Amino acid sequence: MSLDAHPEQRVIPRHVGIIMDGNGRWAKAHHLPRIEGHRRGAQLVRDVAGWAVDAGVRQLSLYAFSTENWSRPQQEVRGLMQLLSMMARSMLKELRQNGVRLRVLGDVARLPQDARDAVLRACEQTQDGDTLDLVLCLSYGGQQEIVAGVRKALAWAMAQPDPQAAIAALDEQRFREFLWRADLLPVDLLIRTGGEMRISNFHLWDAAYAELCFLDVYWPDFTRALFFNALSDYAGRERRFGLISEQLSG
Numbered sequence: 001m002s003l004d005a006h007p008e009q010r011v012i013p014r015h016v017g018i019i020m021d022g023n024g025r026w027a028k029a030h031h032l033p034r035i036e037g038h039r040r041g042a043q044l045v046r047d048v049a050g051w052a053v054d055a056g057v058r059q060l061s062l063y064a065f066s067t068e069n070w071s072r073p074q075q076e077v078r079g080l081m082q083l084l085s086m087m088a089r090s091m092l093k094e095l096r097q098n099g100v101r102l103r104v105l106g107d108v109a110r111l112p113q114d115a116r117d118a119v120l121r122a123c124e125q126t127q128d129g130d131t132l133d134l135v136l137c138l139s140y141g142g143q144q145e146i147v148a149g150v151r152k153a154l155a156w157a158m159a160q161p162d163p164q165a166a167i168a169a170l171d172e173q174r175f176r177e178f179l180w181r182a183d184l185l186p187v188d189l190l191i192r193t194g195g196e197m198r199i200s201n202f203h204l205w206d207a208a209y210a211e212l213c214f215l216d217v218y219w220p221d222f223t224r225a226l227f228f229n230a231l232s233d234y235a236g237r238e239r240r241f242g243l244i245s246e247q248l249s250g
């Protein structure tokens with residue numbers, strides 16, 4: 001059933017995360033250089049933000065560049081950073097028109113200055129957007145985020161009158177406040193294109209109870225129909241969070 005056709009039946013994920021995989025293989029299949037796959041992939045970013053707005057999703061986070069991606073051939077890294085600068089500048093007007101607030105998650109200090117400036121400027125100029133948070137995960141790694149959180153939590157605990165008691169009082173909720181994502185919602189639906197079935201260090205903390213959707217299409221071939229199909233599939237799933245069905249219906 002299409003969610004487009006039956007808006008009243010929507011059970012909308014509030015936070016959708018997407019691992020945009022398959023740009024390189026798409027390019028290879030079309031006898032093009034890898035960077036052309038990334039260029040097509042970057043063009044899709046604004047489209048998918050529009051689809052998320054149409055669907056009523058509140059937060060959409062896109063895995064655009066991982067911590068591990070820094071180790072790719074430097075030519076590819078440079079090309080991706082140039083694309084990032086262009087993408088941030090070219091989509092600014094449309095983001096503002098659609099009320100989309102751009103945000104970044106990751107070690108942004110590692111980005112080259114031009115890319116960093118372009119992205120942070122776009123974040124600043126869209127900060128009043130209130131329809132969708134478009135979260136670009138850049139120089140992001142879930143394990144790195146958790147390690148940084150542990151360091152922060154320990155520094156905080158050491159500054160308390162009773163550090164041992166402060167550490168003992170840390171639970172999941174409190175610890176989450178030390179992560180980079182303090183005001184992001186938990187990931188409800190995690191989509192990965194490109195045919196691989198893995199998480200690849202994306203949203204390790206907040207995808208704990210995400211519904212997973214693995215698609216056998218390369219990112220540049222991802223479509224509005226596939227996005228809405230994933231939402232439709234999500235709407236039919238029973239999320240039990242470790243409980244049993246009877247507890248949920250009660």
Ligand code: FPP
Nearest residue numbers: 020021022023024025041042064080083084
């Ligand atoms: C994975 O495909 C994709 C990436 C590592 C980058 C994703 C980037 C975009 C969608 C463009 C927008 C983002 C930026 C930073 C400009 P892959 O290269 O691993 O593809 P493969 O698995 O087929 O080789």
